[in-house]
Structures are given as structure tokens and as C-alpha cells.
Amino acid sequence: MNEPGIKAVMHEMSVAISIVDAVCETARKDGALSVSRIELVVGRLAGLQVESLRFCFSSAAKGTLAEDAVLAVEEPEARGECGDCGSRFPVSFFYAECPVCRSLKVRIVSGEEFMIQSIIIEEGE
Structure with missing residues (x-):
């Protein structure tokens, strides 16, 4: 049994449940019959596996x-973004080296996002 994999899926399941709860609460308040679309923003450093999140x-x-x-x-x-030279560049991890000046003073400026961007509902009468 691959326990880290199970923990990851359990994490995504709790996130999926939270998304469904928040979306359905909003939809009910707006008198919706159903939710037809949910748009999320999940940055690549947000700590979520998107395919697992979809499954869950x-x-x-x-x-x-x-x-x-x-x-x-x-x-x-x-x-x-480099704190020394100001260059902006793609990163794949929280710790990075500036490709221009080799500084390690790099601040993450995007990619950690996680939010419900929008929902589309079908309204009742």
C-alpha cells in the first residue's frame, strides 16, 4: 500500500468537499436548481494534484x-522575482536561483493561488 498516495488523495478529497460545500451554499442562497460549471484557479505550487482533485x-x-x-x-x-536584479522567471519549486544573476533572493509572485473563480448556476423560478 502506498501510504503517501493515499494521504494525497485524502487531502484532495477534503479540498473537493470544501469546494462542493462552498459552491452549493452559494447556489442555494441564490435559489439555484443546480450548478452547471465551477471554475477554479489552482497554481502549480498550490500543493494540490489537479487530477486527484478532479477525481475526488x-x-x-x-x-x-x-x-x-x-x-x-x-x-x-x-x-x-529576483530580489537583487528584479528579473521575473518561471520556477518549479519554492526555492530557486535567478537565471540572470544567480541570486537566491527569489520571491514567489505567482503559482500559489487556489480559489473558486466563478460558478454558473441554473436558477429556479
């Missing part, structure tokens, strides 16, 4: 207003 979402949404919703996920590239 389908289970978490069963029996809810979001059961048939399309889950659209935008995955912004992670970018860093």
Missing part, C-alpha cells in the same frame, strides 16, 4: 446541486 470532486459532488457540474481548472505557471 466527482465523488464529493454526488447527490448535491453540483453533481453534474463541469469542473474547469486554470493552472497558472509559478513565477519568481
Whole structure:
């Protein structure tokens, strides 16, 4: 049994449940019959595996207003900014070296995002 894999899926499942809960609460307040689309922004350094999140979402949404919703996920590239020379560049991890001046004073400026961007609902009468 691959325990780290199970822990990762458990993490994505709890995130998926939280997304479904938040979306359905908003949809109910707006008098929706159902949710047809959910748009997320999940940066590449957000600590979530998008494919696992998609898999877990389908289970978490069963029996809810979001059961048939399309889950659209935008995955912004992670970018860093050098604290010495100001260059901006793609990064693949939280610690990076500036490709221009080789400084290690790199600040992550994008790629950690995680948010529900929008939802599309089908309204009742």
C-alpha cells in the first residue's frame, strides 16, 4: 500500500468537499436548481494534484446541486522575482536561483493561488 498516495488523495478529497460545500451554499442562497460549471484557479505550487482533485470532486459532488457540474481548472505557471536584479522567471519549486544573476533572493509572485473563480448556476423560478 502506498501510504503517501493515499494521504494525497485524502487531502484532495477534503479540498473537493470544501469546494462542493462552498459552491452549493452559494447556489442555494441564490435559489439555484443546480450548478452547471465551477471554475477554479489552482497554481502549480498550490500543493494540490489537479487530477486527484478532479477525481475526488466527482465523488464529493454526488447527490448535491453540483453533481453534474463541469469542473474547469486554470493552472497558472509559478513565477519568481529576483530580489537583487528584479528579473521575473518561471520556477518549479519554492526555492530557486535567478537565471540572470544567480541570486537566491527569489520571491514567489505567482503559482500559489487556489480559489473558486466563478460558478454558473441554473436558477429556479
